[in-house]
Structures are given as structure tokens and as C-alpha cells.
Amino acid sequence: MPRAPSNAAQDKPPLRQTRIQKAKREAILDAALDVFSQHGFRGATLDMIATRAGLSKPNVLYYFAGKEAIYTQVLSQILETWLDPLISMDAEGDPMQELRAYVGRKLEMAREFPRESRLFATEILQGAPEIEGLLSGDLRRLVDEKAKVIAGWSAAGKIAPVHPKHLIFSIWATTQHYADFRTQIDMVLGTGEDPFPDAAQFLDHMFARLLAPAPEGASGPASGPS
Numbered sequence: 001m002p003r004a005p006s007n008a009a010q011d012k013p014p015l016r017q018t019r020i021q022k023a024k025r026e027a028i029l030d031a032a033l034d035v036f037s038q039h040g041f042r043g044a045t046l047d048m049i050a051t052r053a054g055l056s057k058p059n060v061l062y063y064f065a066g067k068e069a070i071y072t073q074v075l076s077q078i079l080e081t082w083l084d085p086l087i088s089m090d091a092e093g094d095p096m097q098e099l100r101a102y103v104g105r106k107l108e109m110a111r112e113f114p115r116e117s118r119l120f121a122t123e124i125l126q127g128a129p130e131i132e133g134l135l136s137g138d139l140r141r142l143v144d145e146k147a148k149v150i151a152g153w154s155a156a157g158k159i160a161p162v163h164p165k166h167l168i169f170s171i172w173a174t175t176q177h178y179a180d181f182r183t184q185i186d187m188v189l190g191t192g193e194d195p196f197p198d199a200a201q202f203l204d205h206m207f208a209r210l211l212a213p214a215p216e217g218a219s220g221p222a223s224g225p226s
Contacts, residue, residue, distance in 0.1 A: 028070065029074055030053070031050075033119065044067065049070065071130060081109070082120065083139065085109065086142060086143075095159045100207055103174075103175060111179070117180055118179060143168060147168065148164075150164035151164045157214075
């Protein structure tokens with residue numbers, strides 16, 4: 001059965017935090033991200049988090065009600081970060097530039113935030129017990145909103161006819177793969193080189209070809225429902 005999400009009563013920072021208190025709270029969340037991304041929710045313990053943060057367990061419990069409250073806070077921050085590039089997609093911008101920039105931003109996030117990506121993927125694979133409400137609420141509304149924008153671009157002939165939501169899913173899959181399966185990528189490439197420059201070039205080329213509008217008079221594949 002899914003665990004009930006934490007609320008304000010469970011997550012208990014002081015009403016007015018000093019600079020040191022804020023620093024300790026951030027240290028706890030950063031340490032928790034490390035521990036959760038390596039061991040998952042079940043394998044992680046408050047002792048592990050406290051040790052990684054360089055604090056005592058009672059000190060950790062001063063800021064958070066328990067492991068679940070820390071986990072929920074970490075996941076909420078990850079989701080907020082993950083959604084920023086999609087939120088910033090401009091309906092009034094050039095469609096090809098906006099979508100290719102979105103691909104680029106998502107790939108860069110996979111490079112900069114691999115711990116966050118792996119933890120988020122683990123949560124989803126477990127059925128999203130902690131963020132189910134956010135996924136079916138805020139995320140769904142945002143994807144619906146941006147899918148309408150993409151569908152409008154397709155209908156106006158500014159990009160190829162595509163299923164807008166599956167386009168978004170494809171962007172997520174191809175970019176986050178480089179964080180979630182980095183070990184596999186490094187082993188298969190076997191070069192010891194940074195894979196991201198080549199990945200950026202390849203993905204930009206792939207999505208540019210996919211999204212390019214058909215020439216005048218040519219017909220493209222019909223798009224699915226938005």
C-alpha cells in the first residue's frame with residue numbers, strides 16, 4: 001500500500017532559521033540525496049543520512065520528523081527542478097528552437113543531476129508512492145498544457161505532425177537515459193570519454209529531423225490525439 005505523503009506537520013524546520021540552521025538543513029537534504037540514490041528508500045537509514053551530513057541523528061530529527069519526511073522533501077525538490085525546462089517552453093517562441101532547446105536542457109540536467117535522475121527513476125519504478133499526487137496533478141496539468149502548444153504548432157505546419165505527449169515522453173527517455181544508465185553507456189562505449197557532447201549532437205540532429213515540417217504539398221503521418 002502506498003505510504004501517505006508527508007505534510008507540514010511532519011517536516012518541521014524552525015519558523016525562523018539562522019544561516020547555520022539553513023546550512024544544516026541543506027546538508028541533510030544533500031546527504032539524503034546521496035544515500036537514497038544509492039540505497040533507495042527502504043535501504044536508507046537515518047543513521048546513514050546523519051553520518052553523511054556530518055551530524056548526529058538527534059540533530060537530523062530536529063529538522064525533520066523522520067526518514068519519510070526527508071525523502072518526500074528531496075523528491076519534491078527533484079520534481080520542481082525536473083519541470084523547470086518544460087515550464088519555460090515558450091508558446092510564442094519558434095517551435096523548432098523551443099523543442100530543440102528543451103532537449104538540450106534535459107540532456108544537460110542529466111549531466112548535472114545524475115543522483116536526482118536515478119532517485120526519481122527509482123521512485124517511478126516503485127509506483128511513485130511518495131509523489132503519486134504530484135504526478136497525477138501538477139505534472140499531468142503541465143504536460144496537458146504543453147501538449148496543446150505542441151499540437152498547435154503541428155496543426156499550423158510549423159513542425160511535423162507528432163503525437164505531442166509521446167514526443168515529450170521520448171525526450172524524457174532519450175535524455176534521462178544518460179544519467180540513469182551512465183554505467184552501461186561507459187562500459188559499452190569503452191572510451192573513457194565524456195559521452196555528453198556526442199549525445200547532444202546526435203539528439204539535436206535526431207529531433208531536428210523528426211520535427212522538421214514536411215515540404216509544401218507533401219503529406220506527413222497523422223498525429224495522435226493530444
